[in-house]
Amino acid sequence: MQKFTDNLAEEATLINQVKNGKEDALKKLYIRYQPLVNSIINKYYLRCYDKQDWEQDALFICYQSAISYVDGKGKFASYYKTRLTNHAKTLVRYENAYRRRALTQSISIEKAVASGLRPLQVNQVSPSEVPLNDQLAEIIDHLSDLEGLALLVVLGIVPQEEVLANLKIEKKSLIRAKSRLAQKMRYHLL
Template sequence: MRVKERKLIKKVKAGDDEALEKLFVLYKPLVNSVVKKYYLGHYDRNDWEQEAMIICYEAALVYSSEKGNFGSLYKTKLSNHARTLIRYNNAFKRQVYDQSISWESVKIQGIQEPRRSELAIPINDTYNEFVKSLSRLELIALMTIIGEMSAEYVIDHLKIEAIQLIRARSRALQKMRKVLF
């Protein structure tokens, strides 16, 4: 490791902000290469640089010259952090944030009705054809699929065995796919 890097890391550990900035600038090409690999829609260049500087600080604090060089530690920590950010953004319970619209865009463009695909609005003939093709058991299974009846109610009150219901649901879904696609 270069002497300059060691001095900068020591200063960062001592709390020197200027040393952190110099160390960050020294590893800017590494930051650029890592940032190019990952895409986060709402992250701009400044956000990435801020995250990278925080990770640079954390890496400098935990760095030990006996365990390798600083560059590889920093690259690993930055790549892992980028993957964590991507996992966080792709998490199912946060998808609503990705689908939300900003107040500024509403003021500019106004509120628009969401567009519906043709599959969301079944055509009457196709729907009737599909329903007519189902047996009584498959109709009951369809009711459980769309949430009109619970599987427990069907099993307990309509005296249909669980395995029969599972198979009927599978057949109903196959017929639905055949009609829709």
């Protein structure tokens, strides 16, 4: 019990020192609530915020909380946690509102038709500069014999059992060849 009252007295002293402009008291008070700050950081994810941004905001909110804290109106820990949580929720709301901005600027198809707007003409041409059949021919030229047979198996032209029996290989080798084939296709086509 004595230790708890000592902690409260030390906390009150630190808060008063922060109100009087002592920077080292603010650092001590902030370090005291570092686990609370870490729990808030882990609870709320923001894409553009890293740990340093969170810690800077938490230190600033700790300072503001110490300045505005009124002794006897509850615990400082609860007050600080509430302010820090509210700040995190505000940041999350702001980020979500930014994402929804495009939705607020859109209109329904019915409204567009009623207004006389026409849909944009979408170009149906493949984005690649080289025609697909030329790319496939180049890929097939660079395949090993086993990878070529794996392609025929994948396309359903040749049964897998026939390839395994004719080449006298294990199923594992054919699976690896299919994997290499997929990698080469992805590399060349994407």
